[in-house]
Amino acid sequence: MEIKDQEKELLSLIDPDKLPVHIAIIMDGNGRWAQERDLPRQEGHRQGVETVREIVRYSSKMGIGALTLFAFSTENWKRPPGEVSFLMSLPEKYFKTELPELIRNNVKVNLVGDEEKLPRKVRRIIREGAEATAANSGMVLNFALSYGGRWEIIQAVNRIIEDAAAGKIKKVDDEIFSQYLCTANLPDPDLMIRTSGEYRISNFLLWQIAYCELVYTETYWPSFTTLDLLKAVHEFQQRKRRFGKI
Ligand code: FPP
Numbered sequence: 735m736e737i738k739d740q741e742k743e744l745l746s747l748i749d750p751d752k753l754p755v756h757i758a759i760i761m762d763g764n765g766r767w768a769q770e771r772d773l774p775r776q777e778g779h780r781q782g783v784e785t786v787r788e789i790v791r792y793s794s795k796m797g798i799g800a801l802t803l804f805a806f807s808t809e810n811w812k813r814p815p816g817e818v819s820f821l822m823s824l825p826e827k828y829f830k831t832e833l834p835e836l837i838r839n840n841v842k843v844n845l846v847g848d849e850e851k852l853p854r855k856v857r858r859i860i861r862e863g864a865e866a867t868a869a870n871s872g873m874v875l876n877f878a879l880s881y882g883g884r885w886e887i888i889q890a891v892n893r894i895i896e897d898a899a900a901g902k903i904k905k906v907d908d909e910i911f912s913q914y915l916c917t918a919n920l921p922d923p924d925l926m927i928r929t930s931g932e933y934r935i936s937n938f939l940l941w942q943i944a945y946c947e948l949v950y951t952e953t954y955w956p957s958f959t960t961l962d963l964l965k966a967v968h969e970f971q972q973r974k975r976r977f978g979k980i
Contacts, residue, residue, distance in 0.1 A: 744964040754925035756800040763930025763954030781956035794873040808882030840872030846916040847881035883940030890914035
């Protein structure tokens, strides 16, 4: 069957009223995608940006509320400097061509991660993207850059200590704690996808995925298509979400 026909068939099986509200994706396998084609790893990352374009467009068109993409982890700083600087050049490549469309499509861009660790230029690019889309009310697009779940929890705890010392808070509960995370004001992801056949969380959104449905696919991120996204959404809709109840 043609891919377009497969997409149509899947779309007919997907309930538009029960879409995931927040999808988080661990975009993995760029290096292996390149290696299998005898290409430098950079080519995998370059192609990975093309997949980001496709998936962002499609998700916002579908009516997904928020999409959080794991683009660079706190651990990725340990990669060879050449690869780190190539990865740091990708936000600029992406926003240069994509920002007008993001604005048009009512997408709101946001950075999730340790902003201070990022090169000034990357910070500026993302900030410009965030400012240009700040008034948008459609899909929230979070780029997780220099992000780690443990870092996020620890920075939350430290800010809570400061606010407690300043007398601003006395006690924390689930809701208050969530307000100190990078995803404050967003619903927790209800679907997390990891590509490339790895079955790990890798320090992504540790607090927020408490009740998240995890979907794994063997496909490398550069080969991930809108059809794969629909398959994941369909699988999500087949799951019985009980939240600890019976
Ligand atoms: C993991 O694959 C992927 C990354 C560390 C980088 C992901 C980044 C993108 C897909 C592009 C981001 C786009 C923007 C606009 C910021 P890997 O290199 O670990 O692959 P491997 O496990 O096969 O080696």
